[in-house]
Amino acid sequence: MEQPPLLCRLFLFSTLVVLGCTSWIQFVASHQESGDWHCEADEESRVVAEFRPGLVTLDGHADDWENIDGFEFSLLPALDPDHDHEYKGGKMTLKALHDGKDVYFLLQVDGDYLYKKGNDKNCPSVALMFQVGESATYHNMGGCKQSPDACNNKTCRGYEVDIMHFSIGNAIPGRLYGGNPIDNRDGNGGDRFGHLVDLYAWNPHCQNLDGVSPTGNDTAAQNDWRGAWWHSSFATHSGYSDEDSPYSTNGQKGTFYFEFSRALRTMDRLQQDVQFTIGQTSKFSAAFWYPEDGNPWHGSGHYTISCDWVPLDVPPGLSAGVKVVSRSSWNAASGFAFLLSIVSFGVSIFVGYLVHKKNAISFQPIDL
Ligand SMILES: *[C@@H]1O[C@H](CO)[C@@H](O)[C@H](O)[C@H]1NC(C)=O
Numbered sequence: 001m002e003q004p005p006l007l008c009r010l011f012l013f014s015t016l017v018v019l020g021c022t023s024w025i026q027f028v029a030s031h032q033e034s035g036d037w038h039c040e041a042d043e044e045s046r047v048v049a050e051f052r053p054g055l056v057t058l059d060g061h062a063d064d065w066e067n068i069d070g071f072e073f074s075l076l077p078a079l080d081p082d083h084d085h086e087y088k089g090g091k092m093t094l095k096a097l098h099d100g101k102d103v104y105f106l107l108q109v110d111g112d113y114l115y116k117k118g119n120d121k122n123c124p125s126v127a128l129m130f131q132v133g134e135s136a137t138y139h140n141m142g143g144c145k146q147s148p149d150a151c152n153n154k155t156c157r158g159y160e161v162d163i164m165h166f167s168i169g170n171a172i173p174g175r176l177y178g179g180n181p182i183d184n185r186d187g188n189g190g191d192r193f194g195h196l197v198d199l200y201a202w203n204p205h206c207q208n209l210d211g212v213s214p215t216g217n218d219t220a221a222q223n224d225w226r227g228a229w230w231h232s233s234f235a236t237h238s239g240y241s242d243e244d245s246p247y248s249t250n251g252q253k254g255t256f257y258f259e260f261s262r263a264l265r266t267m268d269r270l271q272q273d274v275q276f277t278i279g280q281t282s283k284f285s286a287a288f289w290y291p292e293d294g295n296p297w298h299g300s301g302h303y304t305i306s307c308d309w310v311p312l313d314v315p316p317g318l319s320a321g322v323k324v325v326s327r328s329s330w331n332a333a334s335g336f337a338f339l340l341s342i343v344s345f346g347v348s349i350f351v352g353y354l355v356h357k358k359n360a361i362s363f364q365p366i367d368l
């Protein structure tokens with residue numbers, strides 16, 4: 001039997017897409033911390049990394065993200081999430097998407113331009129943190145109770161978190177940093193060029209570059225992250241180089257942009273990378289450091305988007321949505337498609353007949 005005509009197939013496809021979309025939304029209860037630590041996380045907050053292939057370029061520019069929904073968060077001090085001490089510059093807008101292979105993040109924060117070349121702590125900085133081990137808490141970066149000389153992959157098993165930290169003091173805006181052949185040849189999560197590093201931790205005192213550990217280094221590790229940064233006060237969209245530093249005038253009003261990507265899955269064998277699965281939810285957080293009142297920031301002086309993990313959904317693409325549709329509506333739809341295809345088959349025979357007939361009459365051999 002011949003295929004249903006194109007229009008009919010399009011109609012069928014769009015019907016299924018609409019039906020499929022409605023069944024994607026799923027809710028996951030947020031978990032509570034216990035003990036002295038006081039946290040009232042917004043249980044509604046979550047970030048969705050939609051399936052949108054071929055939309056964004058990893059260059060620090062945000063214009064290609066324009067049609068992607070953003071998720072807005074207040075930035076509260078990580079160690080004391082009190083609204084009175086909120087970051088004064090504004091909120092953080094987070095956007096995420098995936099293309100079936102890589103996941104992309106855009107972090108957007110309003111802030112007066114500040115840059116001091118070669119001095120990370122006098123420049124803004126951002127980090128992402130993900131739960132790896134099932135027991136890993138947001139609070140205390142995994143929350144393993146071991147001291148720095150006792151934490152290792154056995155005593156802290158299950159408390160692993162994965163961290164990406166970008167300090168821009170040596171990173172030229174719009175240029176790509178993170179995983180590079182030189183550091184990856186050494187087999188660790190470092191980035192000697194732009195300090196966009198791939199770390200893991202069991203608690204704040206037990207943090208290491210991927211591949212580096214208290215009980216010995218494993219050179220199978222890699223820096224799996226890539227990223228770039230930008231500020232809205234920059235006048236040029238052509239390439240900057242090192243000599244253009246500080247790229248803009250300090251104190252200019254505007255917005256900082258930090259854009260990152262990573263493969264959904266990595267070759268990590270050490271439980272140091274989060275692994276994303278399409279159709280599943282990961283837990284993460286984002287942090288922001290800003291040199292306030294002219295003072296350099298320090299490691300624990302950062303703001304975060306929540307005092308607990310924020311769910312990150314990685315939903316499937318369209319074709320997987322079609323599969324979710326129930327049997328009965330599939331049967332009704334294919335019955336309709338079959339009917340239409342019979343009608344169109346009949347029409348095509350009739351048209352064929354007309355053409356044939358017309359040809360039979362009008363064909364005139366030319367005599368020379
Ligand atoms: C592991 O790597 C770190 C960082 O590269 C280095 O400082 C340390 O000496 C290495 N340890 C061993 C045992 O090789």
Ligand SMILES: *[C@@H]1O[C@H](CO)[C@@H](O)[C@H](O)[C@H]1NC(C)=O
Pocket residue numbers: 153154213214215216217218270
């Ligand atoms: C722990 O790390 C060491 C290297 O430091 C490695 O040899 C060992 O296989 C790791 N153990 C586990 C359970 O991952």
